[in-house]
Every structure is written in C-alpha cells, then in structure tokens.
Amino acid sequence: MIDLRRLADDEAYRAGAVRKGANADAVGQLLDLESRRRSSQSTTEELRARQNAASKEIGRAAPEDRPARIEEAGRLKDELATAEDELRTLADEVRELALTIPNPAHESVPDGGEDDAIMVHEVGEQTEAPPRDHAEYAEAMGFIDLARGARTSGSRFAYLLREAALVELALVQYAMRTVVEAGFVPVVPPTLVTEDMMVDAGFFPTDRNQVYELERDALHLVGTAEVPLAGIHRQERLAADELPLRYAGFSSCFRREAGTYGKDTRGIFRVHQFDKVEMFSYVAPDDSWDELERLRELQETIIGGLGLPYRVVNIAAGDLGAAAAKKYDLEAWLPSEGRYREITSCSNYLDFSARRLDCRVAGAGFAHTLNGTACAISRTLVFLFEHGQQADGSWVVPEVLRPWTGFDVVEPR
C-alpha cells in the first residue's frame, strides 16, 4: 500500500510512482479523495464527541431530566449517522484507488520497460548450444514426461521422473542448506491462503488473474511461498532488537500463466506448478538496501555454486512488480537459446507491503520487507539439463548436489 501522506508531500516519491506506470491523473484524484476523507473524518469525530458527551450526561442526570436529554442525543445520533456514511464511502474509495498505485521506483532503478534493464555484472562463459535443448534431452533421458503431464492435468504440467526427481530434491536440500547457514529460518508454509492474505501480501488486486482460486472454500493457491512468509508477522509489532528476521520457505507454487500462450511452450521452463525455496526478510527501515545486496549475493552463491554462467541485471521501473521499489534478476545463460534467461530475482518492497500487512517495528514505523528466490527448481533444472549434457549423451550432476543425489552421472538412454 502506498504511503498517502508521503505521496502528497514528496514530489520525488510521486514521480517514482509515475515511472512505475501509475497514471498521474489517478494519483491526483487519489490525493484529492484522501484530503476530503480527512476532513470528513474530522467532522465525523467532532460530531461523535458531542454525541458521546450528551450520552454521558444522561447517565449523570436526574431521572426527570432524562427524557428531554435523550431526545436531544437522538437528534445528534441521526446527524452522526449521515456523517459516518459519507466517511465510509470516501474511505472505501480511497482504499480502492490506493491499492492500484504501485510502490515508487528507487532512484537507482533505470527508466523504461523490459528491454531497459541495466547489466550489473556477468559471471562465467556463454557456452555453445548443446546438441539438444533441455526439453528434447530431458524427454529422451526419461527425466520429464510432458505428454502424460498434459493428459493428466493439461498443458504446462509435467511429470518429473527417475534421477531428475532425485535431483529436484537435491536442489531443495542444497538451496535450503545454503540459506539456513546464512541465518534463514527454514519454513514449510501453508500454500492455500485466504483472500485477505493475497491482498495484504500485495498480489491482489493486481495479479489476481495469475492465481488459482478454490471458490468453494474461499482459498487461493499461492504462486510463491512469499505470500505465506509475508503472513508470518502480519499485524505484529516487532522489537527492533529481534530484527532482521529471515525465513526460507519451501513450497509448491501454482501459477495460471494467463496471457503467456505461445510463450516458453517447450519443456518445463514455464509450468503451472513447480517447487521453490524462497527467502523473505523483515528488516529495520534503515537496513533494507543492505539486505537487498545480501539476498543478491546469496543468490549468486547458489547459482554460481551450481556452475551456471549468469549475469545480474537491475530491472527497469516499468518492468517492476507493483510492490517492488527495486529488483535484481539473476539471468542464467541458456545455451539452446543463446541468451540469458531469468533464473532468480530479489526485490526490496520497503514499507509498501508492510503497510498492508500492518507489520511494524516498535518505535520505528513499518518494517521493510524483501524477498528473493533461493532456487526455483523446475527453472533451474532447465539450465542444468543443458549445461550438464556431455558429448556422449550422459548427464553430469553438479558437484554440490552429489551429497544428496548419491550419483555423479546419468548414463544416456
């Protein structure tokens, strides 16, 4: 949720919102509504004060004086009801509009859209395309079965089989261990959440059509563990000395991928269901920019540790999600496409999400929240399938995963 007071007072903040794609007219309309709401609140509270005082006097008054006083208080009550209706209407309008205003981009975020990200740095070599892309190779190896996945659940669902299923589990262990050693509390969170939780975590109303909904039970399948991790300290007051609080959630993730028809249709690059280890930090307001760099470094440790070449990019304002003030993507090199593709990302939400979550730091306003991917398993497998392919068709397991897989190489089939 946008900081309305700051939106009114701070020109740079307002400009940051517009850089993110907020409609300047909508911002103006919102500020106007909010100022009317405030004045309506003052009027209403003044009326209520009079009504409260009148009622209290009745309790003190002599019995014979009461009827007249009750009548007078009744008149005030009607007047108050009108003012309350007006206030409620204004408050609803403010809230509805405020939810559509994105978190302003930080000054270090470049202008523009998808193609305007700035490269921060690059690690490893851009290798040549392997004989087979990940989809073809993984099907040939019996690692994934897309046809049967489609028969069971429709397009963009896959079976993960044989050694690949074990590698998936190894990736979970590897990512989880790395972040737990960095101080994150391991969590297996709920993956079905309420409507309120979706709103407070910042996904509704903006990303509603990406989310699977269980209408009968009024629950939603999360697209990322970020949602339930954001819920851990919802409506809580955190002590400054217990911060930062860092959590690593392992969960399945469900995404409708509406509007992506025809995009990334091969293999398991983009699927409706996948597993992911997600990092989430609650920090004091002054610490969030340092924390963003820390998340990025951890991601580099994890992706670099797997031996994947990658680069880090600073995402442009127009390509940021509503809640992010800044976002880094780690893009790994995908040999079959001859380009870098997103493998993880991390964002600083500042107090944007915490305001909706009503998560505060005692004496320091709202907490700042950040999140980042530790490892999105299916997506990571795509890269590992391509980079691990050998000339003889065998597939080599990254060294860091071997303690969990129990095998080093898978012979060609």
Added chain:
RNA sequence: GGAGGGAUGGCAGAGCGGACGAAUGCGACGGUCUUGAAAACCGUUGGGCCUCCGGGUCCCGUGGGUUCGAAUCCCACUCCCUCCGCCA
C-alpha cells in the same frame, strides 16, 4: 461431519447496559532503602488514526444490529479447546 466450552491490556484474570481504556495479580520500567543484590515500599507501564497541538476519536476475536449510551444485549462469521465420528 456432530455436540459442547471459550476468545478482555506483555501474561493471568475480573467486569455482564451509564464517570470502563477497563479491577486485581504477575511481569517490565523508574525511585526509596542497601557496599551490592534480594525483600519491602512508592510511582510508571497498550496501540491506531485525526488535529485549528487545546484536544478529539477508535480498538475488550471480526463484522453487523438494538440503545441517548454496549466489554456487557441480539445476529452472523472466524479462530482456539474438549468429546464423538472419520482420516494420512
């Protein structure tokens, strides 16, 4: 799925239409006393929002309702506990 019981301040727990933002105890903080500590005694001790900075307002699980007035009465919902059934 069925039947009961419950939800009040950091915690425990009273209050069940009128000076209740809320007794009391514990805890925490400050002070007196003490070489220091404990004990004892005294005092302080939730938060949100608005503000013409005087103050005002809202919060006793949540949302409605009754009333001049609700922690207290009514309705709905949520969560927790106990028992029965079912189940991984």
